[in-house]
Amino acid sequence: MADPLNAFVPDSNVFIKGAPTGPLAGLTFAAKDIYDVAGFVTGGGNPDWARSHEPATTHAPVVQALLEAGATLIGKTITDELTRGLLGINAHYGTPVNPRAPDRVPGGSSSGSAAAVAGGLTDFALGSDTGGSVRIPASFCGLYGLRPTHGRIPLEGILKQAPSFDTIGWLADDAEIMGRVGTVLLGPNVPDMPLQRLVIAADAFEMVSDAVTAALAPAIDRVKALAEDSDTLRLCPTSLRDWSQARLTEQNWEANHSFAEWIDRTNPRLAYDCAQRFAAVTEVDTQTIEPVRRAHRDRMAELLTPGSFVLLPTAPGPAPLKGLRRSEMSEMKEHLALLCGIAGGAGLPEISLPLGEMDGCPLGLSLIGPAGADEALLGFARMLKA
Amino acid sequence: MADPLNAFVPDSNVFIKGAPTGPLAGLTFAAKDIYDVAGFVTGGGNPDWARSHEPATTHAPVVQALLEAGATLIGKTITDELTRGLLGINAHYGTPVNPRAPDRVPGGSSSGSAAAVAGGLTDFALGSDTGGSVRIPASFCGLYGLRPTHGRIPLEGILKQAPSFDTIGWLADDAEIMGRVGTVLLGPNVPDMPLQRLVIAADAFEMVSDAVTAALAPAIDRVKALAEDSDTLRLCPTSLRDWSQARLTEQNWEANHSFAEWIDRTNPRLAYDCAQRFAAVTEVDTQTIEPVRRAHRDRMAELLTPGSFVLLPTAPGPAPLKGLRRSEMSEMKEHLALLCGIAGGAGLPEISLPLGEMDGCPLGLSLIGPAGADEALLGFARMLKA
Numbered sequence: 001m002a003d004p005l006n007a008f009v010p011d012s013n014v015f016i017k018g019a020p021t022g023p024l025a026g027l028t029f030a031a032k033d034i035y036d037v038a039g040f041v042t043g044g045g046n047p048d049w050a051r052s053h054e055p056a057t058t059h060a061p062v063v064q065a066l067l068e069a070g071a072t073l074i075g076k077t078i079t080d081e082l083t084r085g086l087l088g089i090n091a092h093y094g095t096p097v098n099p100r101a102p103d104r105v106p107g108g109s110s111s112g113s114a115a116a117v118a119g120g121l122t123d124f125a126l127g128s129d130t131g132g133s134v135r136i137p138a139s140f141c142g143l144y145g146l147r148p149t150h151g152r153i154p155l156e157g158i159l160k161q162a163p164s165f166d167t168i169g170w171l172a173d174d175a176e177i178m179g180r181v182g183t184v185l186l187g188p189n190v191p192d193m194p195l196q197r198l199v200i201a202a203d204a205f206e207m208v209s210d211a212v213t214a215a216l217a218p219a220i221d222r223v224k225a226l227a228e229d230s231d232t233l234r235l236c237p238t239s240l241r242d243w244s245q246a247r248l249t250e251q252n253w254e255a256n257h258s259f260a261e262w263i264d265r266t267n268p269r270l271a272y273d274c275a276q277r278f279a280a281v282t283e284v285d286t287q288t289i290e291p292v293r294r295a296h297r298d299r300m301a302e303l304l305t306p307g308s309f310v311l312l313p314t315a316p317g318p319a320p321l322k323g324l325r326r327s328e329m330s331e332m333k334e335h336l337a338l339l340c341g342i343a344g345g346a347g348l349p350e351i352s353l354p355l356g357e358m359d360g361c362p363l364g365l366s367l368i369g370p371a372g373a374d375e376a377l378l379g380f381a382r383m384l385k386a
Numbered sequence: 387m388a389d390p391l392n393a394f395v396p397d398s399n400v401f402i403k404g405a406p407t408g409p410l411a412g413l414t415f416a417a418k419d420i421y422d423v424a425g426f427v428t429g430g431g432n433p434d435w436a437r438s439h440e441p442a443t444t445h446a447p448v449v450q451a452l453l454e455a456g457a458t459l460i461g462k463t464i465t466d467e468l469t470r471g472l473l474g475i476n477a478h479y480g481t482p483v484n485p486r487a488p489d490r491v492p493g494g495s496s497s498g499s500a501a502a503v504a505g506g507l508t509d510f511a512l513g514s515d516t517g518g519s520v521r522i523p524a525s526f527c528g529l530y531g532l533r534p535t536h537g538r539i540p541l542e543g544i545l546k547q548a549p550s551f552d553t554i555g556w557l558a559d560d561a562e563i564m565g566r567v568g569t570v571l572l573g574p575n576v577p578d579m580p581l582q583r584l585v586i587a588a589d590a591f592e593m594v595s596d597a598v599t600a601a602l603a604p605a606i607d608r609v610k611a612l613a614e615d616s617d618t619l620r621l622c623p624t625s626l627r628d629w630s631q632a633r634l635t636e637q638n639w640e641a642n643h644s645f646a647e648w649i650d651r652t653n654p655r656l657a658y659d660c661a662q663r664f665a666a667v668t669e670v671d672t673q674t675i676e677p678v679r680r681a682h683r684d685r686m687a688e689l690l691t692p693g694s695f696v697l698l699p700t701a702p703g704p705a706p707l708k709g710l711r712r713s714e715m716s717e718m719k720e721h722l723a724l725l726c727g728i729a730g731g732a733g734l735p736e737i738s739l740p741l742g743e744m745d746g747c748p749l750g751l752s753l754i755g756p757a758g759a760d761e762a763l764l765g766f767a768r769m770l771k772a
Contacts, residue, residue, distance in 0.1 A: 270661060275661030276665040278658070279665035
């Protein structure tokens with residue numbers, strides 16, 4: 001098929017008709033190329049990975065569930081290499097187009113999924129989110145994107161990066177569709193729920209410029225208007241950097257473990273930034289890391305009492321321009337990891353809402369919910385839209 | 387042209403007729419794809435390097451000199467990526483065939499040059515040697531290969547890796563041709579010289595198995611028979627590993643400097659082992675490194691009195707089999723670096739002589755000469771053959 005947005009994996013003509021009836025009947029979806037689809041190689045965004053693996057023999061359970069619920073799979077989408085990227089750049093297959101900001105990157109790693117949805121090619125798309133890979137492309141492309149509670153949806157049939165952080169997520173242009181997918185992948189009940197308490201994350205907003213906060217202000221007011229109560233406070237008693245560093249150390253260590261045998265066997269070609277992340281990892285000092293990780297989880301659990309959400313910017317700003325040097329993107333990458341690590345490091349659900357705009361580009365606003373409150377986040381997003 | 391040995395850079399039809407007369411008239415040569423040839427991109431063994439550089443506008447001076455001396459250039463040969471490899475494996479263009487041991491790697495980084503010469507496709511070939519890249523493919527493919535004294539032949543018009551160690555070298559199947567090329571690139575006089583003293587490097591031979599030493603024994607006897615005097619002693623008062631580590635630290639640091647701007651700008655695709663070398667480098671602690679480097683140079687200068695050579699195995703053994711895992715090659719790579727670093731780290735000339743055989747595969751024996759004794763090494767190789 002023609003692919004002007006470069007959203008889809010080249011040379012794979014995946015098309016699987018969904019069941020004639022069901023909650024998703026009539027909808028189409030695309031799946032990031034880390035989901036097994038029977039008969040196709042799960043390519044993972046790297047040609048040497050694709051070349052060294054056999055086609056999948058069965059569908060990933062979530063793909064199967066969506067098909068049975070009536071959605072039609074129309075393609076597999078480009079991912080950042082081995083899901084290790086946040087900007088949506090793929091040195092092998094090219095960067096998918098950001099339809100809402102064509103001179104900018106789409107965000108990643110669920111880059112092709114976001115491009116396909118934002119470009120109107122499909123109703124929703126499966127992504128995955130380890131350190132921001134659904135939320136960031138949602139923010140950059142002006143979409144809804146959910147990272148569910150860690151462990152809520154089993155990771156079967158997908159290429160794993162760091163299983164303690166990997167989650168199955170999805171993106172759509174419409175809060176209603178987000179919720180309908182939730183009824184299939186989470187459970188039948190996605191209720192309209194009142195928000196008792198909104199915690200505005202002061203230290204997360206400190207990571208972004210005043211211009212970003214100003215651009216998000218109208219959206220923040222809309223969220224606040226639906227909350228019974230709100231409070232502005234710092235999430236982390238020390239620095240968000242501490243949480244981020246501990247989380248990244250553990251994630252990188254797990255990612256090395258996931259790919260070590262393959263790298264040893266095949267000496268694959270990787271874009272330098274991807275290779276560098278593998279090469280830079282040293283053994284995790286659990287004595288140092290674990291207390292920080294525990295404090296992070298405990299603090300977020302303490303803040304997120306039932307019926308409350310934390311509000312924060314999804315990303316430090318709109319999508320960066322295409323074609324920047326590595327050194328020009330490093331600070332942006334660091335801040336992306338830091339903001340997305342707040343929910344990611346604590347295993348919490350987060351939804352990015354396409355409610356902001358800056359310099360004519362989309363800008364996401366995020367809500368983090370208590371563990372298991374995935375349906376509440378989806379229901380709230382729907383209410384907010386209405 | 388058909389390229390059954392995969393020795394040549396794909397899609398480049400380089401053919402430049404040499405001058406009708408001259409010391410090399412009637413000979414053909416090939417040049418590693420790090421030498422500028424006017425009208426062609428100098429590809430350096432990496433497609434992203436090739437894509438991000440313009441064609442050369444003039445020939446490298448050594449290419450020009452060889453053409454003027456009558457040799458005809460028949461092609462550009464595959465190199466290990468950015469000259470950073472010792473085994474002759476290129477993940478992008480494929481591994482050139484080792485014509486003398488087809489189930490084994492050819493050695494690198496002057497892999498295609500060695501394959502082309504050993505396969506009889508050309509009379510001699512230009513390579514380059516930073517940490518063994520001429521000597522190792524010479525040893526693995528059963529050829530003569532000279533690493534000249536550092537600085538003897540200017541590095542103009544070539545892709546540089548680590549200029550404090552980079553040298554321009556060449557390979558041939560015939561000692562006579564080696565010498566004729568020397569008369570063009572070094573100076574007119576390549577004399578038959580008597581060898582006053584042979585120093586057999588005990589600690590270098592400790593790095594190889596008894597089987598390797600036994601396989602080299604007849605060749606060692608031939609060399610000894612031409613020396614007035616010989617002595618067996620340890621080169622390094624501490625451990626050859628100390629010299630090797632200091633040399634590699636400095637080489638890697640320089641290589642990072644050479645490619646840093648390009649990596650930052652293009653985020654290139656590199657085979658993992660190549661990327662890892664860039665990623666692993668940290669700042670050089672000159673306080674620790676410099677005394678070791680100085681001791682190395684001083685000790686070698688002390689041993690290499692005029693008229694003397696040091697004798698050592700070129701490599702720890704014959705070429706390894708193709709298709710090994712990275713972990714299965716790591717010890718071999720370490721020992722290759724260690725042996726080749728003895729001359730390389732001290733800026734000294736070394737010639738690998740194709741005088742050994744083991745398991746039906748070629749095995750090189752090396753002579754290191756005093757600084758500037760390049761012609762003496764070439765002349766001695768010719769005498770040895772006669």
